[in-house]
Amino acid sequence: MNKDLFKNRHQVIQIIIAFFAVVFLLRLFYLQVVDSKYVSLAKNNAIKELDIYPTRGMVYDRVGELIVYNEAIYDLMIIPRQAKEIDTAKLAELLGKTKEECVKQFKDLPKTKGFSRYKPNVFMKQLSLRDYSRLQESLYLFRGFYGQVRTIRKYPHRVAATILGDIGEVSEKQIETSAGYYKPGDYVGKSGIEKVYEKELGGRRGKKLVFVDVHNREMGSFNNGEFDTLAISGDNVIATLDIKLQEYAEQLMQNKKGSVVAIEPSTGEILALVSSPGYDPNLLCGAVRGKNFNALLTDSLLPLYSRPTLATYPPGSSFKPIVALIALHEGVQGINYSYPCNQAYNAGGVIVHCSHKHPSPTNIQYALAQSCNPYFCQTFKNSLEKNAGMSTAQSYDKWVNICHSFGLGIKTGIDLPSEVRGNIPTVNYFDKIYGANRWKFATIVSLGIGQGEVLTTPLQMANIFACISNHGYWITPHIVKKITDPVSNKDVTHEYEKHTALIDKEHFIPVIEGLFEVVEAGTAKAARVEGITLCGKTGTAQNPHGDNHSMFAGFAPKDEAKIAIAVVVENGGYGSTYAAPIASLLVEKYLNDTIATKRLPIEKRMIETNLLSKYGVQTNKSAGMKEEGEE
């Protein structure tokens, strides 16, 4: 029996070997044929999708001046595993540090977030081209170090921050709504043109598939780049701004709170849009953005607040042309309607005073030139009460509608991220406060002189004067003229809507004459410029929180106006004190390109005027901030 067993034992051994071979074959069949998950696991392992970022589009002004571009800066990167025998003393010297600082930096490196010995880590951020080129010559001495280029936005004119906007890291919400396009860490426009035209400026990201090894190092392209896509550069934006005018306006507005809005009436193109105090847009570029942004955010002067589209003021006397136009259009009074000015107007017990002494107006032109308060109270009264067959409420409703047709109380539709509608109170509004039919002209008399509930933005003010200069139409104000594809050089030009004011054309002539008189011989004589037919209207908006706001809105020349402008200087007092002279200087600069010698003292006075003490501060905070790359 034993002998037999011996004979069979070699078969037992054969069976054992065959058994394991079959086990292996089954296992391999399962791994390689049945279970398909390993194919994708391998792919995830070895193939990595890299993003190729397009260059962001540039921005030019209306005459082709470059106002936003990309600048290369360098991050000094280190791959720790490769960095050996580093001469820290020499490196420190090249980086302008002490040796101790440098050694400490090496020591702290592994503590930084996302540190890897195999992957590039930032050793020093944001070296300027100058610093980097000095370092680059010796970089070969330091194994494992290299410079990585990044781009940041640059604003060479250092103005128009609120218009141009800024870019920053994409928000969680945007990532969610982008259907997978944006990734954390991507940069997108956060305000201004950068935000509104993000799609055009941003371009389209490209994709590159590469093999990576176990340490995530790139080992060459996948399938010779068959599945790669190129990045599409962002389009260039041609802005409507005249950057020289913008710079000049910001200079005139320095150390004052307020706004300037200049529009080309025939096209609705914004020539200048100033929010003062502003800040250098370069402060919000690159790594310093967070720090500077917070400082600007907490500045009591609110430099981040875009006043031209967000701040609302009672327009004061600047509103009177509209009151006049509606009355003429409704036929409730003629051009030569006269009303005696005895320095005060009694509207059923409410007394409205006239701001200065002047002879009683015998026509609408003179009333505008002298900005006569009683005259316009009466005009407003006529509009509400003399409309044949209409109640006060019905007349007021019509009045409100006409105001809306001027772009008041509604959004103008400008291509900036945020805009408010101001306020033209409606019939409903008064019905709610006083009850239906329980209010009459006397209740709302102050609207006739641009006070009370009526509120306008500086943009709306400039826009209504553009409309007046056009004899009754306005084009949606806009910042961007056209979009250019930098590769094909093809332009995309937007069509902007033309809006018509509900006023018959002929009524504009007398009103424009009146506005011309204002500057020639009326309240804005200070703004008169020889050789320029500037038409406009001062305004002094009452301000419950302090000194009155100084305002001026107008256009020039009288016929075929090239520029409509509104200037607001907060707490500047009378319109003729600051707003009118500043507006006249801007108009002169835009039309003549220079300031007449005899007006230079005015220019000097305007530039030097400092109202900061009125706002309870001594200096403009943003002046002391540092931009990226600044030591």
Place this chain on the structure above:
Amino acid sequence: MARKQESLTGKIDWLTIIFYGVLVILGWVVIYSSSYSGDEKSIFDSSINSGKQFQWILASLVLAAIILIVDSRFYTTFSYVFFVLLMLFVVLVMFVGVEVKGQRNWIRIGSFQMQPSEMAKFAVSLALAKFLSGLNVDIRKWKDKWRVFAIIGIPVLIVLIQGDAGSAIVFVALALVLFREGLESYYLIIGASIAVLGVLALLVNKFILAGVLLAASLIAIYFLRRNKKLALIILGLWVVASSFVFSVDFAFKKMKPHQRDRINVLLGKEVETGKDWNIRQSIIAIGSGGFIGKGYLNGTQTKLKFVPEQSTDFIFSSIGEEFGFVGSAILIILFLGFFYRLLYLAERQRSKFSRVYGYCVASILFFHFLINVGMAIGVAPVIGIPLPFISYGGSSLLSFTVLLFIFIRLDTQRYDVMR
């Protein structure tokens, strides 16, 4: 002289040589693939592994030729001398060798490194064959058993002291030889039971396991209650088995963390990420090969160094990735055929010496194959031993060549003498 050569070539088992040649060339080609990085270096370029392996192949062929020319009596006569000399050499290396990957068992000649402990395999095989072929030697006698265990145990001990557990465990393979030569079957049964119980002890709660064993024993005792002696034996077995289960658990807890992790990975238990990295990457590489593979030189996982030791211990993952199930299956069948051929050759030997030696060769090669491929596909423990003739490495190729060709030489002279 010429006639003698002719008769030698006529007697050589060319089928075995063909198996050998195919495996060596296949290995060389795969080593080229796993060291290939797209920079178009030649397979012969000695700056990469395949070029070095080529030189080792040439050296092996020279060595094989020498072995075939030398009369086989040289090996039979000096079996013990080889054994003693090689043991001394291996011990010597512990003091004069260089350290590679934490194991001080390498010697360096020029730019080449060698691991003498590889040579211990053939020394033990010769010594074992010599001893078992002795007159009146019967493995079932305790006296002879102890000697057999000493021949195997001494090199195992030395290799273990050197810290090379992988090489040591290979000697387990010789259990098959002893089984063939008459070792009582229950040794294998006990060995298998220990293995099964050991695995269960790690997988199942030890109290539950002991409880289940007790229940099984009680049921058995109930049916065997008339045979009191047998019932007593079963009870005794239960005590032994239970204490074994508890001691395995205890030993496991006493182990070093990395050893514990390796065992846990094997048993499919959760371990800290990264610990099962090697096996996982190897399985991904093999699994991603699919049915026909990604094509030669087109493997991504192995090329990009996701799989560690890809030209040595994990070379099978390169084959699995690039040649798919078809290629892997062919390799396994090739090995199976090779082993069967060796077993056939061993069985046809007239001398006991040659048969024992043949079984030693087959068992050792099989065990390497079993562990190496099993590890790569995740069914065997992670033990770093090479795949015979395929893996990169001079010492392993040379030692397997010596091991095999001595047997081929013995086979050519199987009719000459009775040994």
